[in-house]
Amino acid sequence: MPMAAEDIVTLIEEALPxxxxxxxxxxxxxxxxxxxxxxxxxxxxxxxxxxxxxxDALGGRMGGELHALQLTTQAPT
Amino acid sequence: xxxxxxxxxxxxxGNDVVLFMKGTPLFPQCGFSSRAVAILDHCGVAYDxxxxxxxxxxxxxxxxxxxxPTIPQLYVxxxxxxxxxxxxxMFEAGELQTMMDEQQVAKAS
Numbered sequence: 211m212p213m214a215a216e217d218i219v220t221l222i223e224e225a226l227p228x229x230x231x232x233x234x235x236x237x238x239x240x241x242x243x244x245x246x247x248x249x250x251x252x253x254x255x256x257x258x259x260x261x262x263x264x265x266d267a268l269g270g271r272m273g274g275e276l277h278a279l280q281l282t283t284q285a286p287t
Numbered sequence: 288x289x290x291x292x293x294x295x296x297x298x299x300x301g302n303d304v305v306l307f308m309k310g311t312p313l314f315p316q317c318g319f320s321s322r323a324v325a326i327l328d329h330c331g332v333a334y335d336x337x338x339x340x341x342x343x344x345x346x347x348x349x350x351x352x353x354x355x356p357t358i359p360q361l362y363v364x365x366x367x368x369x370x371x372x373x374x375x376x377m378f379e380a381g382e383l384q385t386m387m388d389e390q391q392v393a394k395a396s
Binding site: 257258260261265271272273274278280281282 | 354
């Protein structure tokens, strides 16, 4: 069962208060998502650490039921 | 350290640029791995690849090794750099090429 976009957004927003999440359906199949996450928690972190915060927010689903999530992260400017 | 961890450490330590991927550079088996290969080819650097589909221990072990849940994974001079999204962000910003230069990585022949 693929994850709905709203569920992905909710998980990220709950783990990273103040985060802005933009979702894009890459293939029009409700399964291949691109997420752009802007969060104050990213400030000063390397990209690897920023991505890990998002993966942590998704609670182990990344690489499992969430195979196809393309992720871009940035701190607010 | 487990045997698998040691094997991964040997691979990562023994090659300047290593990509753990699904499939091979000529025949990638996943869109993300394909993208990672294309980025490295654009950088023009020599790299080795490990097909995790051929080795279940490495396929699982590499995720624990880097504490990173997905494949592909790029390592340069023993350091984990990121997956395909980070590679793409770095490539578009010119950072990946700069890093390869700074690390004095061999060019592809």
